[in-house]
Amino acid sequence: MGGMPPAKPASAAPFTPLDFQLVLLRRMADHNADLVEDARHTLGVSVAGMREANRRWQAMRHAPRSRGAVARYRSILGDPESVTPRRIGDLTCDALLWPVPLWPDLRFEVLVAPGGVAWNEWLVRAPGAPAPELRSxxxxxxxxxxxxxxxxxxxxxxxxxxxxxxxxxxxxxxxxxxxxxxxxxxxxxxxxxxxxxxxxxxxxxxxxxx
Incomplete structure (x- = not known):
């Protein structure tokens, strides 16, 4: 019979940069529910959608054959905006940066040690973006x-x-x-x-x- 093909279940849909931003927000909701709520509305996503993104993220991270963190970020966020060598103490690593549309002045940074192991993953100020004035x-x-x-x-x-x-x-x-x-x-x-x-x-x- 003709007609539209069946829709893919949510778990089979690609995990997108939007989903990743929802994961970041979900982790911040415990402390700043109002800010997270405003950001969620900006992204046009329901509470259920944010929960589902977080559920899928956890399932990916803990899957028996889960890919490494760097490969996972590349598959979700694409090629990094920049890759910069960085020396921290005796360790030489690469700093991979991806834009985060929800926070235009920030970047998501993954520090990758020799061998491809990601040992730090967090938000940093974008290169060239003005830093906040913190006096008190x-x-x-x-x-x-x-x-x-x-x-x-x-x-x-x-x-x-x-x-x-x-x-x-x-x-x-x-x-x-x-x-x-x-x-x-x-x-x-x-x-x-x-x-x-x-x-x-x-x-x-x-x-x-x-």
């Missing part, structure tokens, strides 16, 4: 900066263990609010910041310094 605790709003930017702005910062594989923590001290360079120094706060896929999600004040 008041500037540390959700999604305002990346791990590296916060660490540089409030050095010396100390890494903290994240609460999940896609989360990073950072401990540092920051002024409480905007400072007058010609006036007295204000209160400084000990802070613990949490990042998901390298993007700031929340900051907790853990102490006060004179």
């Amino acid at each position: 605790l008041a500037d540390l709003t959700p999604w305002s900066c990346t791990v590296d930017e916060a660490a540089r702005a409030f050095a010396p910062a100390r890494p903290l263990e994240g609460s999940a594989p896609t989360r990073w923590g950072l401990a540092f001290t920051a002024p409480d609010g905007p400072q007058d360079p010609d006036g007295p120094q204000g209160v400084r706060r000990d802070c613990a910041a949490e990042f998901t896929y390298g993007l700031l999600q929340r900051v907790a004040v853990t102490g006060r310094r004179p």
